[in-house]
Amino acid sequence: MSEVLLEMRHVTKKFPGVIALNDVSIDLRKGEILGIVGENGAGKSTLMKVLSGTYTSREYEGEVWLEGKKQEFNSVADGQNTGIAMIYQEVNAFMDSSIAENIYVSNQPGNMFVDYKKMYQDTQKLLDMVGIEANPKTIVRKLNSGQLQMLAILRGMANNPKILVLDEPTTALTDKEVDVLMDFLTNLKKQGVSCIYISHKMEEIYRICDRVTVIRDGNVIETRETKDWSNQDELIQAMIGRKIENMYVKTPRKAGVPVLEVENLTVPHPTIRNRNIVNHVSFTLRKGEILGIGGLVGAGRSEILEAIFGKLTEGVTKKIKVNGKEVNITSPKVAIENGLGFVTEERKLTGFVDTMSILHNTSLPSLRYLPKKLFIDTKTEKELVQKQFDDMRVKAPSMNSLVANLSGGNQQKVILGKWLMKNPGILFIDEPTKGIDVGTKADFYKILDDLANEGISIVMVSSDMPELVSVSDRVLVMSNGNMTGELNGDEINQANVMRMAIAED
Amino acid sequence: MNNSKFSMKDVMKVKELGALLPLILLVVVASVINPAFMGSNNLFDILKTTSYTTILAVPLTMLMSSGRMDMSIAAATALGGIIVAMAETNGVPLPFAILLGILAGALIGVCNAILVDYFKLPGFIATLAVSNIVDGISAVVTNNNPIPGISGAFKAIAQTRLAGQVTITVVYALILAAAGFVVMNRMKIGRMILAVGGNAEAANLAGIDVKKIHTGLFILVGVFGALSGVLYCSRFSSAQLTAGAGTSLTIMSSVIIGGTAMRGGSGTIIGSVLGCMLFAVITNALVVMGISTNWQNVVYGLILVAALLIDYFRQKSARRA
Numbered sequence: 001m002s003e004v005l006l007e008m009r010h011v012t013k014k015f016p017g018v019i020a021l022n023d024v025s026i027d028l029r030k031g032e033i034l035g036i037v038g039e040n041g042a043g044k045s046t047l048m049k050v051l052s053g054t055y056t057s058r059e060y061e062g063e064v065w066l067e068g069k070k071q072e073f074n075s076v077a078d079g080q081n082t083g084i085a086m087i088y089q090e091v092n093a094f095m096d097s098s099i100a101e102n103i104y105v106s107n108q109p110g111n112m113f114v115d116y117k118k119m120y121q122d123t124q125k126l127l128d129m130v131g132i133e134a135n136p137k138t139i140v141r142k143l144n145s146g147q148l149q150m151l152a153i154l155r156g157m158a159n160n161p162k163i164l165v166l167d168e169p170t171t172a173l174t175d176k177e178v179d180v181l182m183d184f185l186t187n188l189k190k191q192g193v194s195c196i197y198i199s200h201k202m203e204e205i206y207r208i209c210d211r212v213t214v215i216r217d218g219n220v221i222e223t224r225e226t227k228d229w230s231n232q233d234e235l236i237q238a239m240i241g242r243k244i245e246n247m248y249v250k251t252p253r254k255a256g257v258p259v260l261e262v263e264n265l266t267v268p269h270p271t272i273r274n275r276n277i278v279n280h281v282s283f284t285l286r287k288g289e290i291l292g293i294g295g296l297v298g299a300g301r302s303e304i305l306e307a308i309f310g311k312l313t314e315g316v317t318k319k320i321k322v323n324g325k326e327v328n329i330t331s332p333k334v335a336i337e338n339g340l341g342f343v344t345e346e347r348k349l350t351g352f353v354d355t356m357s358i359l360h361n362t363s364l365p366s367l368r369y370l371p372k373k374l375f376i377d378t379k380t381e382k383e384l385v386q387k388q389f390d391d392m393r394v395k396a397p398s399m400n401s402l403v404a405n406l407s408g409g410n411q412q413k414v415i416l417g418k419w420l421m422k423n424p425g426i427l428f429i430d431e432p433t434k435g436i437d438v439g440t441k442a443d444f445y446k447i448l449d450d451l452a453n454e455g456i457s458i459v460m461v462s463s464d465m466p467e468l469v470s471v472s473d474r475v476l477v478m479s480n481g482n483m484t485g486e487l488n489g490d491e492i493n494q495a496n497v498m499r500m501a502i503a504e505d
Numbered sequence: 506m507n508n509s510k511f512s513m514k515d516v517m518k519v520k521e522l523g524a525l526l527p528l529i530l531l532v533v534v535a536s537v538i539n540p541a542f543m544g545s546n547n548l549f550d551i552l553k554t555t556s557y558t559t560i561l562a563v564p565l566t567m568l569m570s571s572g573r574m575d576m577s578i579a580a581a582t583a584l585g586g587i588i589v590a591m592a593e594t595n596g597v598p599l600p601f602a603i604l605l606g607i608l609a610g611a612l613i614g615v616c617n618a619i620l621v622d623y624f625k626l627p628g629f630i631a632t633l634a635v636s637n638i639v640d641g642i643s644a645v646v647t648n649n650n651p652i653p654g655i656s657g658a659f660k661a662i663a664q665t666r667l668a669g670q671v672t673i674t675v676v677y678a679l680i681l682a683a684a685g686f687v688v689m690n691r692m693k694i695g696r697m698i699l700a701v702g703g704n705a706e707a708a709n710l711a712g713i714d715v716k717k718i719h720t721g722l723f724i725l726v727g728v729f730g731a732l733s734g735v736l737y738c739s740r741f742s743s744a745q746l747t748a749g750a751g752t753s754l755t756i757m758s759s760v761i762i763g764g765t766a767m768r769g770g771s772g773t774i775i776g777s778v779l780g781c782m783l784f785a786v787i788t789n790a791l792v793v794m795g796i797s798t799n800w801q802n803v804v805y806g807l808i809l810v811a812a813l814l815i816d817y818f819r820q821k822s823a824r825r826a
Contacts, residue, residue, distance in 0.1 A: 311709070332712050333714060335712075337712075344710065353699075353700050353704040355699070356700065364713075367693050367697065368712065374694070375693065
């Protein structure tokens with residue numbers, strides 16, 4: 001066994017109300033590729049932010065040791081200088097500079113003046129190494145997404161790191177490009193560079209990782225040699241295997257007639273050309289059911305809701321029927337006219353108007369439908385809002401309080417209330433309980449269950465696995481923009497969702 | 506014990522204070538230094554000045570409440586007056602001449618809306634560019650000369666006095682301010698304007714057509730810009746290139762110091778009227794106190810800085826609340 005290069009000892013990182021990492025210890029050996037797997041929100045990114053110096057050494061408990069020396073990073077630059085190179089999912093390139101200028105950003109060769117000759121030569125060597133057929137002087141905007149991802153890796157390599165950390169590096173790559181990356185990493189390993197490889201793709205993990213660490217709910221569950229994880233199912237079981245608390249309510253109910261039929265919904269990818277973030281997706285929502293949509297972050301789940309609701313329109317193709325009648329939803333206004341409501345994921349950004357009170361926020365979607373054409377019938381408005389305020393049991397001094405001053409759970413109740421005041425037949429909810437404490441979560445599950453029993457049809461996107469499988473009457477799973485499966489009745493369990501969520505198309 | 510419902514903190518929350526307090530202070534100081542300041546002639550003069558700016562400040566308050574600004578007001582004023590005067594002196598009946606002016610103002614608003622809301626250009630620069638173009642057009646069509654010779658009916662629009670003292674423009678301004686107040690505080694559209702200014706994306710998701718509201722308000726500001734040009738033209742009996750020159754910034758300052766937020770989402774018509782009055786009083790007081798008019802711009806600039814600082818601190822404390 002080769003020597004230990006990096007050790008993270010007993011790392012604990014707390015956020016208000018949440019323990020993101022709980023006494024996590026991992027080690028990385030010289031010339032090894034360590035896979036780290038876990039669900040969305042398991043704590044992988046937080047762990048890497050500790051390692052990179054994004055969180056300074058005062059912001060977490062525990063220690064980071066590199067080559068037998070304790071490290072205290074005060075900035076990302078400190079982490080880079082000690083030889084840790086982070087490569088993130090999103091590519092942050094200088095699009096209008098050359099490849100060489102992108103690779104050598106803070107470390108150009110030469111003293112006072114940049115030694116361009118050497119810079120281009122070194123860049124060419126790196127390009128040859130990963131098989132990018134491009135000139136070092138090529139402007140980065142001309143590269144395709146795969147080449148951009150490789151460029152990000154080269155940028156990391158320019159500092160001659162001892163450790164390369166890759167977070168989901170292959171989401172934008174084609175199969176051939178994945179092969180090149182795998183060969184490249186295997187080569188690096190032979191040269192003694194160690195690598196931390198974070199991925200949801202089990203095939204890649206099995207292909208190149210020497211050992212695999214499973215993280216779940218901020219805890220390290222287990223680290224084993226890859227060959228000792230007998231199969232993918234065992235890994236998936238380890239990733240999701242938490243006990244489910246009894247906070248979910250699901251009344252047995254029968255779904256009614258179709259209320260929303262979506263046919264061939266396609267949404268182009270916002271940053272990658274010639275790719276769809278939602279790819280020819282079709283489904284039907286029935287009256288009084290809770291339809292869950294599962295999948296990994298970036299699989300295109302939120303975009304489905306946004307495109308149907310008319311929030312996303314550019315390049316979207318869709319055929320939508322509401323209550324059996326074909327409708328052309330060109331804007332949220334039209335969606336609301338057709339009885340749709342949408343509780344968005346980013347409630348602070350899109351859920352409410354922060355300069356307005358609970359009263360004014362709650363009545364906003366219904367404003368147009370209040371009696372009187374031009375003027376606001378404040379008496380009716382107050383009565384209707386008061387009903388939602390009471391039904392939702394919002395904890396606030398009064399209806400005139402600013403929504404911005406409420407807790408996350410109460411804000412979410414106001415947002416839900418504002419849609420219910422409009423009496424929607426169909427309600428979209430994106431990550432209903434994100435950032436909400438456990439007690440309020442239970443309130444929400446009860447509310448959702450009641451709504452479905454009253455005949456409101458709900459589409460719920462959720463990354464919270466236990467929530468998804470416990471609340472939904474039916475689950476659709478997305479992977480890379482494609483719908484990879486539908487689960488009914490007893491088939492709805494976390495292992496099935498996970499298997500479909502990481503399915504290759 | 507707890508009878509005093511108004512704490513100092515509550516008082517500080519009244520948005521209009523930023524204009525009201527300095528206004529009172531200034532009136533006191535000016536009348537002490539020169540008692541002629543409180544003379545009825547002088548006070549009616551201040552009201553007249555206020556009425557001209559209020560006619561622009563009311564629509565601008567609505568636009569800024571929705572999160573947009575417009576630097577082309579002064580240009581619309583100049584062009585509006587010129588077009589109406591040119592049309593009328595060439596035989597177009599007065600109502601149709603005014604209609605032409607209104608159309609020109611609306612067109613300026615449409616240009617602003619297209620640049621800012623459809624091409625997403627920064628509002629300050631885009632409307633400043635439009636302002637430049639409009640100013641240029643005004644200079645070209647008039648060849649830098651005033652247009653005299655307007656009819657008596659045209660002159661009567663702004664020169665009529667009620668009860669021998671009050672200029673009729675004060676009545677126009679009062680009616681407009683009252684209408685603006687009702688729109689912003691009682692009508693559905695006013696609530697929508699505030700929602701768009703507070704959080705455009707949340708407003709969009711709540712079914713409000715954000716672009717339509719912005720476009721409508723840009724047009725409104727353009728139209729009233731042109732109408733104020735008609736008033737200036739009537740007041741001075743001729744259309745002039747310099748009508749409204751430099752007012753874009755002072756009117757924006759009036760609106761901000763009155764309590765309307767730069768970032769949108771909150772606006773007060775009463776505050777804007779007070780802000781306009783503050784500017785009128787300052788200009789007047791400088792004269793009455795015998796201070797050289799060269800200081801005017803220095804003072805205007807300082808007020809704008811003060812208004813921006815007040816806005817900054819107001820936003821900061823609102824976020825902390």
